[in-house]
Every structure is written in structure tokens, then in C-alpha cells.
Amino acid sequence: MSSQDIPEKNLPTAQDEHGAAVAVADEENPFADPGLPPHEHRIQDIDERAAKRSERTVALLFTTSMLATIGFIASYVTIPIDQNIFVWPIGHISALNFALGMTLGVALFAIGAGAVHWARTLMSDEEIVDERHAIEATPEVKAKVIADFKQGAKESALGRRKLIRNTMFGALALFPLSGIVLLRDLGPLPGTKLRHTLWKPGKLLINQNTHEPMRPSDIAVGSLTFAQPEGLEEHDHDFQKEIAKAALMLVRIQPDNIKDKQTLEWSHEGILAYSKICTHVGCPISLYEQQTHHVLCPCHQSTFDLADGGKVIFGPAGHALPQLRIGVNDEGYLEALDDFEEPVGPAFWERG
């Protein structure tokens, strides 16, 4: 492509129309700086009536915002909280919510739209060139800094007095340890509390629906019941902490259908008590399918076979679901015979 093909206006000029200096192609810089394109005026810059129109538009937007804000306050004061209206296409909605949202939205949007319109039509839109300069310091400054540093190093005598230097390094290296030691106070050590729950020999199983102890005859084959340990009340200050470990689900399977011998031994006439906490990351699992005897975790689809010792048959869980050994007491109520043998819930560092 020869220079003849380039349209005249695209060729570099020595000066742009504002008179600013513009680089010209030479030996070192084969490509010339084309400079800024000529400034074009907006209609508002030329026509005073158009500028007035824009001014009125901006003022109208700001006024709209003011009215919407007043509308917000008025809606808050006048609309009852329980009034429901139908708004297409949202459907039934609380009149107060709708009015507050709309007025607040309009008030904010009108401020933004007004500011954008103001900036685009009325404020100056002339492009301004601000030349960059080199970041590097001048050679004199550099030489002075280096000389100062060398003199300082010589006066401190760090190179010669090695004892001072080494002990200083030691002090600086040890000092952060005090901060690390304080991290211990972030919380008490877990101790063995991850290994124990509220269940212990003789604790009655309490139905979470009725808050009553249960008899074996209450639990039908194919049913699902949730239980908590006797003595734990919902208003206890540590209820959440304790139920998170002790939550129990009770199912009943025909003893012939129980595949695992220990599972059958730990049950009472086919009534099985399993922890409700997934061994993967601790989600509550109770998506029980009574025909397959599988329990599914809704978080990551871990699946456990309750007829076979709570064995993991699918998904990321690493341990079988812990089973609680149960029996009946002298009065005929279901009770725990022991705590869970393994820690419930997700694995942890020292679980082994």
C-alpha cells in the first residue's frame, strides 16, 4: 500500500487544530501520532434553546426524584402493612412493599439519570491532553541517594560489629512469635467433645413431634420418626449445640430385610436409630426412602443404606452413618444403651 492510497485526513500533520505539538514520523518513530480528531460540538453547545431544553429535562428528572421521595414517605405513613394488591406481571404483592420499592427505585434512578443527562449534554466535553513524563529520577538525585546510603552503612558499622548485627536479626525474627502465640486465644480447644453426644446408657428417646417418650409399638414398619435425648429442651442455651450432634432418626425395617448382623443386634425388633448428621460435611439427612431403606443427603447426594449398617453406597461421604444401640427400659419405653460408638458428623483431623 503506497501513501497515495491513504486519504488526506488520515495523514499525520505537524500540528492539530488546537496548535498542540504532534509527533511527526521520522527515522526513529516510523509511525506518526495522528493526534486528537477535530472536536465536534453538541447541539447544546451551538443552540441555546437546545441547552435550555436539556436544562429543563435535567431539572424535571431531579423534580421527579423529589416527588418520588415524598411518595415514599407518604406510602410509609398511609398504606396499611397487611394490604395485598394484584400487580401484573408480579402477581399478588403487599401494597406497602410495592409502593416503597417503586418510589425508592424511581427516586434513585431519577437522580442518576439526571446526573448522566447533565454531564452528557451540558457539562464541557472538550478532550484535554495531559502529557506524561518519565518516572526515572535524574542522575544527580540517584548519585546523592546512593552516596547517602553508603555513608550511613559505614557509620553504623554493621559489617564490622557482627555481634550487633546477628542479635538484631535474632530479635526481629523472634518478635512475631508473640503474635502467633496469642492466636491460641481464638477459642477453646475442642478436646473430646466431638467424640461424645448427649446419648448415654438409659437416656430415653423423645419424639420431636409430641415431646413424649416412645414405645416400640408406636414405630410402624416403613415409618420415620425424629428423636432427641431426654432432658434436652428447646429453650436450653446449648440446645442448638447439643441437637447438632444428638439428632436421631428412627426407622423400622422387617428384621428379615436387615442385611448386617450388627445392625440387627443394635436395633430393637427392627427399630433402628441412626444419627441424622451426614458424615461428609454435616448436613441434616433424612430423605428416607422406605422401600429401598436408603437415606439421601440433599447437599452432595451421599446415599446410605440403613439396612446395612448405614454403609455409604454413593457420594462423597467417607464414613458409614453412626448407629445408636437402643433397647427398652423396664417401663417399656425406648432408650439408648450407649453413646454413639464413633464420632457423629464430618471427619476431623484427629478422628483417626
Place this chain on the structure above:
Amino acid sequence: MKKLSARRRHPLAAVVVLLLALACTGGLYAVFAPADKAQAEETSQSLAIDEGKKLYSVGCASCHGTGGQGTSDGPSLVGVGAAAVDFQVGTGRMPAQQPGAQVPKKKNIYTQAEIDQLAAYIASLGAGPAIPTAELYSPEGADIAKGGELFRTNCAQCHNFTGKGGALTHGKYAPSLEDVDPKHIYEAMQTGPQNMPSFPDTTMSEQNKKDIIGYLHAVNSDDTVEPGGLNLGGLGPVTEGLFGWIFGLGALVAVAIWVAARTAKAKKS
């Protein structure tokens, strides 16, 4: 007495005697009638069982066996009770169209009278839960807050916290509870259809079930009040976040592009 005997030849005496005789007959009939009525009821019950057996042989026996004992294609129906029949047939799940992971709800082709006859027949095979009365499952008089608590403890893991349903393993699913007849919800809790566990009265009392139905009526029915509007399927934070990111952010991007794409210059290039 003299007066009465003196009138024994009165022209109306015969009429009076006749009336007395009729009254006596009527009274005697009234004394024996209840026994007859009870007999009639018993016959109508056994008639219903007979009719139900006929319906059963046509619609159900091929999978559940000629006597409801079950085959390799369908479970035994001995002891499932009338409530299970009313649920399965009333929601159109039974008779099943084809084997599969789960039998879906479909159009019910039986009349309520026929369903009652089928239920009577199945109930005669073995004792099981009866069809609940309207008083048990009506949402009136339910403690909705307690119902919500019970629903979240017992049902929400599969059916979602407002009963919108959810997926299970191998193509099985917990169906949505929207617009399900309260009677069918009650029966499902009592009998545990398909893979759903049952929640018998011994572990979830009648009042508990009523509270749950009241809660579902409040959050997932035509009468549900939605103060927030546009519930996006009630599926929780995933749909809400997706909607916010796609449509909320999308609208902001569109406005920004529109503002920048329009030039304010007098000479349009």
C-alpha cells in the same frame, strides 16, 4: 268405664278400634325396624365389598394378585387400609400405567363411590388406617406456626420448605404439594405411599397432621398471601440469586451500553 262400654255400639267404634290396632302394629314395627336397618347396612357393606372385589379384579388384580396378596409386579395390599386405596386411586396414581422409578399422579378415572367400594374391599382383607373424616384434615383450627415447625422437621427435607417438591435418587422424586387435596395429604402421611415413609398417629398425632395441613394451606395454596410478590417458584436462594445476577445485572449492563451508545454530538457520524 261405663261411659266407654256404653259407647261400644257407637257407629264410630269400629273406626277407633281400627286406629288403635294400626297404632299397635306401627309401634311393633318401630320396635323391630332398627334390627332390619342394621341388617340392611350390613348387606350394603357386604355389597360394597362385592362391588369393590369386582372392580379390583378388573383394575388391580393383574399386579396385586387375585386376593390382594401381591405379586412380583405389585406389593401385597393386605393391611394397607382404606386410606391407602383412597389416596392411590383418588390421586390417579393407581392403577399404574407402567412400571418405573415412581408412579406419577394422573387423571383419576374412578368415581368416589367406586373408590369407596374398592377401599371397602381392601379394608376387608386386613385392618389398616381408615379414610379420615373431613374434620381431621380441614385446615380450620390448625396452629400454623406449629405446623410449620413440624413440616420443617418431618417433611421439608424432601418436599422443600414450602412444599414445592424435590428430587430423590434414581428418578424418584418428592412431588409438589401445591393444590393437593388436604384429605390426600392426610392419607399420605398416614400410609406412606411408594417410597415416602409413613407418619402414623402414634408418632405424629392427629392434631400434628392438622397443623401441617394448615401450614401448607397458608404457604402453598390459592389462598396463600405473598407479601413479596413474584416468588420465582419458591425454590430458595438459588433461583433468587440466578434471577438477580441474570436479570438485575443484565438490566444494569443494558442501560450502561444504551447510555454509552448514544452520542450527544450534533453531527452524527
